[in-house]
Amino acid sequence: MEGKIHRMIAQARDVAYHYIRRDEEGRVVRDTAALSSVSFDIERGEFIAILGHNGSGKSTLAKHLNGLLTPGEGAVLIEGMDTRDGEQIWNIRRIAGMVFQNPDNQIIGQIVEEDVAFGPENLGVPPQEIAERVQEALARVGMTEKRRFSPNKLSGGQKQRVSIAGVLAMRPKILILDEPTAMLDPEGRREVLEAVHSLNRRERITVILITHDMEEAVDADRIYVMDGGRIALTGTPREVFAQAEQLAAIGLTVPMAVAVAGLLRQEGLAVEGTPLTQEELVEAICRAADKITGDIK
Ligand SMILES: Nc1ncnc2c1ncn2[C@@H]1O[C@H](COP(=O)(O)OP(=O)(O)OP(=O)(O)O)[C@@H](O)[C@H]1O
Ligand SMILES: [Mg+2]
Structure with a gap:
């Protein structure tokens, strides 16, 4: 498989995952099934939206895509690499970058540029190249002008774009965004979505966008709707949103x-x-x- 270009950039094969809590003696005190029989094939360059009500397993699934969690059963493959393969985990994390809901928890630098540099620094990228990558990443999300600002001085949408730049500086091929607009005002939402769509269209970065907002899913290539840890519906936005009754049955609107x-x-x-x-x-x-x-x- 080495060196082979995989058309499928992310695959899940019958993935099951349980959160298990044990007491001091190792007895299971709680066992929550978070994913069951989840399978999919995501092609390079696709824009995927994942919908589902609270607790349906979206974040658990997202964490499987960059190896933060590994399947209890089944397998997740990123460019053909199994996330359970300890030797590949850093390659997988480099390919699949995650952006979370709250930009304040993701931004750690005192100055925008410094913050964006953390990722490539951790990867051991040489300083000269870090500077190039930081500039490039900030330009890609339209934040060049704010490069010397303190993140505290930025709006929510701007902060979230800096978080995205921090991930981009690691040159990922997949961008996984877990409700990146949930804490933003309408203007911030628009900014972030525009940045993400432009990365997908212009640079063919594969995007996996988790959202509660049906309108944000309209422009996706495909939608996965999660319910009770399973993929309940999938298809193009038109195919999925034509099924208003099925969506209503699992607590979602159109x-x-x-x-x-x-x-x-x-x-x-x-x-x-x-x-x-x-x-x-x-x-x-x-x-x-x-x-x-x-x-x-
Ligand atoms: N760290 C954890 N420990 C125990 N159970 C968890 C943990 N994280 C999630 N769960 C449970 O796993 C299930 C799936 O949760 P998950 O966070 O993946 O859902 P979600 O679709 O992302 O929800 P939300 O829309 O609220 O973000 C839920 O039943 C949740 O309570
Ligand atoms: Mg979640």
């Missing part, structure tokens, strides 16, 4: 445009398809209205 189209249908207007955005909704309504005027004529 994007605004899909919901409005559904309400209009209940009111008797023949809005067709699954419009995902406001623009698509307006088009679908116009088509339905044209049909009515056509019928009257």
Whole structure:
């Protein structure tokens, strides 16, 4: 397998994981099943959104993708490397970078540039190259101007972009973001999503975005919906959001445009398809209205 380019950058094969708590004598006092029978193949360059209500296993799954957790059963492969292979773990962590919800817990440097340099420093990158990587990473998230700022002086969205730059400076091929916008205001959310989409489109970085926000999943290539530690639904956003009833059954909603189209249908207007955005909704309504005027004529 060595040297082979894997089209599938991340794979899960029947993964099961339990959080097990033991007492001093080693007896199991709590056993929480967090993942069961999870399988997927993620292709290089894909943008994947993972949805699911609280406790459905999203973060546990994310932590499996860079070896922070390893499967109790089954296997996770990153570029064909098994996350249980201790010799590969640093290669895996280099390929799969994680960004978490709270930027304040991730930023440790006193100055933006210093913070972004920590990752490559830990990898033992030579100083000259660190400087290049830091500059490049900050440019990629549009934070060059703030490079000498104290992170305290930044907005939430800016801090989160610095966190992303810190991961980018390690030159990952996969960016795993666990609810990166949950603590941000709408402006911060937009900034972070734009940065992530641009990395995916322009540089073909594989993105795995965990989110509670249905609108953030609309632009993904594919969605995985988690429920009770399993993948309950998967498909393109249009395929997944067409299944409003199944989503409701597991406690999830649909994007605004899909919901409005559904309400209009209940009111008797023949809005067709699954419009995902406001623009698509307006088009679908116009088509339905044209049909009515056509019928009257
Ligand atoms: N460190 C832990 N110890 C014990 N149980 C845990 C731990 N972390 C998570 N769990 C349990 O594992 C299950 C999956 O949790 P996980 O954090 O992966 O869900 P999630 O989908 O990320 O939830 P959220 O939307 O709240 O972030 C839940 O039942 C949770 O209570
Ligand atoms: Mg979580």
